[in-house]
Amino acid sequence: MKFNLNKEQQMVQKTVREFAEKEIAPYAIEIDKSGEFPWENVKKMARYGFLGMPIERRYGGAGADYVSYTIMIEELSRVCAATGVIAEAHVSLTAEPLAIFASESQKEKYLIPLAKGEKLGAFALTEANAGTDAGGLQTKAVLEGDSYLINGNKMFITNAGVAEIYIIFAITTPGIGTKGISAFIVERDIPGFSVGQPEDKMGIRASKTAELILENIRVPKENLLGKTGEGFKIAMATLDGGRIGIGAQALGIAQAALDASIRYAKEREQFGKPIASFQAIQWMIADMATEIDAARLLVYRAAAMKDQGLRFSKESAMAKLFASKVSMSCADKAIQIHGGYGYMRDYQVERYLRDAKITEIYEGTSEVQRMVIAGSMLR
Amino acid sequence: MRYVVCIKQVPDTTEVKIDPKTGTLIRDGVPSIINPEDKNALELALVLRERYGGKIIVLTMGPPQADDALKEALAMGADEAVLLSDRDFAGADTLATSTALGLAIEKMNGYDLILCGRQAIDGDTAQVGPQLAEFLNIPQVSYVADIELNGNKALVKQISEDGYELIQTSLPLLVTVPKGVNQHRYPSMPGIFSAYREKKTLLWSATDLRADLQAVGLKGSPTQVLRIFTPAPTGKGEMLQGQPKEMVRSLVDSLKTKKVI
Numbered sequence: 001m002k003f004n005l006n007k008e009q010q011m012v013q014k015t016v017r018e019f020a021e022k023e024i025a026p027y028a029i030e031i032d033k034s035g036e037f038p039w040e041n042v043k044k045m046a047r048y049g050f051l052g053m054p055i056e057r058r059y060g061g062a063g064a065d066y067v068s069y070t071i072m073i074e075e076l077s078r079v080c081a082a083t084g085v086i087a088e089a090h091v092s093l094t095a096e097p098l099a100i101f102a103s104e105s106q107k108e109k110y111l112i113p114l115a116k117g118e119k120l121g122a123f124a125l126t127e128a129n130a131g132t133d134a135g136g137l138q139t140k141a142v143l144e145g146d147s148y149l150i151n152g153n154k155m156f157i158t159n160a161g162v163a164e165i166y167i168i169f170a171i172t173t174p175g176i177g178t179k180g181i182s183a184f185i186v187e188r189d190i191p192g193f194s195v196g197q198p199e200d201k202m203g204i205r206a207s208k209t210a211e212l213i214l215e216n217i218r219v220p221k222e223n224l225l226g227k228t229g230e231g232f233k234i235a236m237a238t239l240d241g242g243r244i245g246i247g248a249q250a251l252g253i254a255q256a257a258l259d260a261s262i263r264y265a266k267e268r269e270q271f272g273k274p275i276a277s278f279q280a281i282q283w284m285i286a287d288m289a290t291e292i293d294a295a296r297l298l299v300y301r302a303a304a305m306k307d308q309g310l311r312f313s314k315e316s317a318m319a320k321l322f323a324s325k326v327s328m329s330c331a332d333k334a335i336q337i338h339g340g341y342g343y344m345r346d347y348q349v350e351r352y353l354r355d356a357k358i359t360e361i362y363e364g365t366s367e368v369q370r371m372v373i374a375g376s377m378l379r
Numbered sequence: 380m381r382y383v384v385c386i387k388q389v390p391d392t393t394e395v396k397i398d399p400k401t402g403t404l405i406r407d408g409v410p411s412i413i414n415p416e417d418k419n420a421l422e423l424a425l426v427l428r429e430r431y432g433g434k435i436i437v438l439t440m441g442p443p444q445a446d447d448a449l450k451e452a453l454a455m456g457a458d459e460a461v462l463l464s465d466r467d468f469a470g471a472d473t474l475a476t477s478t479a480l481g482l483a484i485e486k487m488n489g490y491d492l493i494l495c496g497r498q499a500i501d502g503d504t505a506q507v508g509p510q511l512a513e514f515l516n517i518p519q520v521s522y523v524a525d526i527e528l529n530g531n532k533a534l535v536k537q538i539s540e541d542g543y544e545l546i547q548t549s550l551p552l553l554v555t556v557p558k559g560v561n562q563h564r565y566p567s568m569p570g571i572f573s574a575y576r577e578k579k580t581l582l583w584s585a586t587d588l589r590a591d592l593q594a595v596g597l598k599g600s601p602t603q604v605l606r607i608f609t610p611a612p613t614g615k616g617e618m619l620q621g622q623p624k625e626m627v628r629s630l631v632d633s634l635k636t637k638k639v640i
Binding site: 007008011012015018019047048049050052053057061062063064072 | 447450451454565566567568569570571572574575576
């Protein structure tokens with residue numbers, strides 16, 4: 001078993017790390033405070049092809065392997081978890097399902113602008129009454145002649161309003177459970193499509209999260225993604241890959257927490273010496289480093305399995321479950337190591353904890369991940 | 380338009396430490412990077428290619444690992460790469476380096492503009508660019524920020540402390556580029572995969588260049604580095620007191636005692 005990155009992956013890591021530190025990090029505290037959507041970050045990421053990383057070259061992407069893409073999300077999240085999820089929701093949850101399930105003409109029309117970063121994407125599955133029970137969604141799509149008439153509300157959608165291309169899940173055949181759900185590609189500016197007020201969140205505050213209100217929107221039947229009744233399958237397959245992305249985001253946050261802790265422990269002196277000389281701090285650092293390494297191996301193993309064309313649902317669930325837990329634990333320890341300063345907004349460490357929490361919730365709660373893993377083990 | 384950009388892979392000197400016992404550089408474990416000013420030179424070439432079209436060939440002389448630097452340059456947007464790597468090139472001083480680079484450039488299918496970084500962060504001589512122009516017998520301008528091309532004519536913007544000068548010259552031409560004149564771009568994501576999977580890197584040896592082995596490498600180096608060391612700190616200076624006449628007397632006496640005069 002080899003655990004090294006190849007040359008391409010090393011260059012991706014080096015490049016994204018430098019880019020993130022110089023171009024994204026200086027604004028992370030400010031955009032968290034203001035909650036303002038970071039369009040500058042998005043433009044810069046688009047310029048360097050970040051927003052089409054794993055998409056094939058002929059559709060405007062970079063043609064990267066999934067491990068490289070995972071590295072990119074980790075490095076971005078390390079300096080700004082909000083920027084990390086903006087990119088991740090766009091790539092894993094919108095571009096990827098189009099790459100897998102869309103027709104050639106749909107790819108021409110929608111995948112290419114997404115991969116080139118000309119338009120942002122969003123994934124709309126969750127509703128007020130359908131979170132973990134995603135299959136219980138109630139948005140309806142009725143075929144009328146050449147188009148589908150869609151009505152419903154979607155909740156907590158990442159990139160809501162800033163995205164121009166949405167993948168929306170709705171019931172096309174009521175009464176038969178998840179097999180009656182279909183997926184649609186919907187453009188933002190069609191009549192009847194509106195976005196609610198952005199949510200005031202605990203963390204990843206610069207990421208725009210809001211409700212979608214679909215009132216008698218008409219979507220051409222060419223915009224059905226995949227086949228009728230295939231929607232739930234598309235959603236689950238998409239989330240399998242997305243789990244790796246969120247695992248990477250959590251990993252980035254945890255790594256940032258560890259790096260900050262080491263720096264601070266070496267500088268801060270009490271009782272005449274750096275606090276890094278005290279065993280209590282040393283053991284915290286050792287624990288953080290070990291659990292991050294374990295999370296890292298899980299996340300990249302899942303990404304590597306995806307690259308190899310193997311089934312990876314259980315492994316990606318394990319990766320997200322574990323990495324999200326580690327990000328919470330490391331963020332908490334980092335604040336503790338920083339003491340009083342750790343509690344102050346000016347020091348980034350408190351933000352790591354606020355950002356980390358959502359990784360245990362979205363793209364499938366930790367409870368859902370356990371369901372997936374148990375389901376696989378107890379087959 | 381054919382642009383040749385010469386780059387050098389150097390240790391990241393911000394990370395290099397001095398061995399306290401020997402006073403020499405500890406190079407182990409220090410990451411290798413493209414010399415920063417070479418990136419400014421490449422950035423200028425990329426801007427000119429966007430303006431005027433053409434092809435950018437990036438060239439380096441170094442051990443096999445220098446290929447990593449070429450790959451990064453390709454990922455930034457260069458079209459082709461050439462690596463000069465051979466035992467016979469090793470130990471070269473600036474003259475022997477510029478000879479090897481010059482032979483390589485003469486072997487290429489023609490060139491219009493050669494761009495070099497002003498100087499490398501390890502050697503700090505700033506000699507290779509000018510020596511290369513002399514070898515090729517072409518005009519050179521250093522400290523270049525920008526160039527306007529018009530057919531065979533080149534209007535070169537040379538910067539100085541006070542401002543800048545516009546110099547009219549013609550192609551083929553060599554320029555050296557200092558830091559600060561542009562913000563070099565990052566490799567793009569598609570660029571990285573293109574660099575490793577599609578773009579060509581040629582490997583040339585001394586034989587491929589038909590190099591005179593007495594003119595390259597250690598054998599071709601009139602200068603040799605004997606020792607690199609941190610100078611011992613000198614004592615604090617002495618502040619002279621009193622009226623100017625007294626201070627002058629005191630200074631002259633002191634210089635006489637130290638046998639300076």
